[in-house]
Amino acid sequence: MLETQDLTIRFGGHAAVNGVTCAFQPGTLTSIVGPNGAGKTTYFNLISGQLPATAGKVRLNGHDITGYGAPHRARLGLGRAFQLTNLFPNLTTLENVRLAVQVKSGKGLDLFSRASTHRELTDRAREHLAAVSLTDRADTVAATLPHGDQRKLEVAILLALEPDIFMFDEPTAGMSIDEVPTVLAIIAAIKKRGDKTILLVEHKMDVVRSLSDRIVVLHQGKLVADGNPNEIINSDIVREAYLGGAAHA
Numbered sequence: 246m247l248e249t250q251d252l253t254i255r256f257g258g259h260a261a262v263n264g265v266t267c268a269f270q271p272g273t274l275t276s277i278v279g280p281n282g283a284g285k286t287t288y289f290n291l292i293s294g295q296l297p298a299t300a301g302k303v304r305l306n307g308h309d310i311t312g313y314g315a316p317h318r319a320r321l322g323l324g325r326a327f328q329l330t331n332l333f334p335n336l337t338t339l340e341n342v343r344l345a346v347q348v349k350s351g352k353g354l355d356l357f358s359r360a361s362t363h364r365e366l367t368d369r370a371r372e373h374l375a376a377v378s379l380t381d382r383a384d385t386v387a388a389t390l391p392h393g394d395q396r397k398l399e400v401a402i403l404l405a406l407e408p409d410i411f412m413f414d415e416p417t418a419g420m421s422i423d424e425v426p427t428v429l430a431i432i433a434a435i436k437k438r439g440d441k442t443i444l445l446v447e448h449k450m451d452v453v454r455s456l457s458d459r460i461v462v463l464h465q466g467k468l469v470a471d472g473n474p475n476e477i478i479n480s481d482i483v484r485e486a487y488l489g490g491a492a493h494a
């Protein structure tokens with residue numbers, strides 16, 4: 246189980262995340278919503294280790310991981326989809342996913358590894374590409390992919406890493422309307438497995454409504470509501486004060 250306790254970060258005098266205590270159970274999808282600047286991405290950064298907490302704790306399966314850097318947390322099973330600019334933009338789509346498969350398999354980059362092992366890794370990478378409908382783009386250099394395809398590649402890489410906790414920060418942002426269902430279907434499929442913890446930051450309330458078991462609302466860095474989707478989306482205080490018109494989408 247992933248937990249944050251009184252998690253806080255201050256930039257100068259401003260608390261972007263302010264005393265957030267929350268636990269996320271395996272087998273559940275929790276959406277984190279709130280207006281622009283509420284602290285959602287910063288909360289993600291504190292959980293994944295991109296930012297150091299000013300105060301409070303992050304715990305994973307009872308262990309305090311607050312002092313751990315992002316790579317250490319990733320090795321413990323925290324998985325976050327990263328923008329491709331942080332990965333290997335000059336490699337092809339397939340090569341990027343194959344590297345992730347290789348990292349997960351622990352086989353490293355051994356030049357003398359057997360050809361059959363190499364083939365296995367490539368086959369697995371191709372399966373992940375097929376899952377996100379990117380088979381046709383396997384040989385395209387990642388940096389030259391259209392934006393929507395880059396987002397799908399990020400998801401394929403995350404799938405290849407097989408984390409226990411999946412963190413998606415606006416996974417459909419910038420996608421054309423016909424691309425969105427592919428990514429939503431993948432998230433739904435991960436959820437269906439029943440053993441993964443999924444955290445989703447998403448502005449599209451129809452997406453949030455359809456996928457979430459639970460919604461947490463942040464406002465000015467604080468957790469202001471936490472409950473099942475119907476309760477939260479229909480609550481007046483959340484609709485009017487925190488989600489505005491977006492709640493009607």
Ligand SMILES: Nc1ncnc2c1ncn2[C@@H]1O[C@H](COP(=O)(O)OP(=O)(O)OP(=O)(O)O)[C@@H](O)[C@H]1O
Pocket residue numbers: 256261279280281282283284285286287288
């Ligand atoms: N590195 C930083 N330095 C200073 N202030 C920061 C930094 N990162 C975030 N902030 C501030 O923290 C607050 C929360 O930002 P954050 O990006 O987490 O909000 P958000 O809820 O993800 O917003 P959006 O929905 O627009 O993505 C904002 O006021 C932002 O300006």
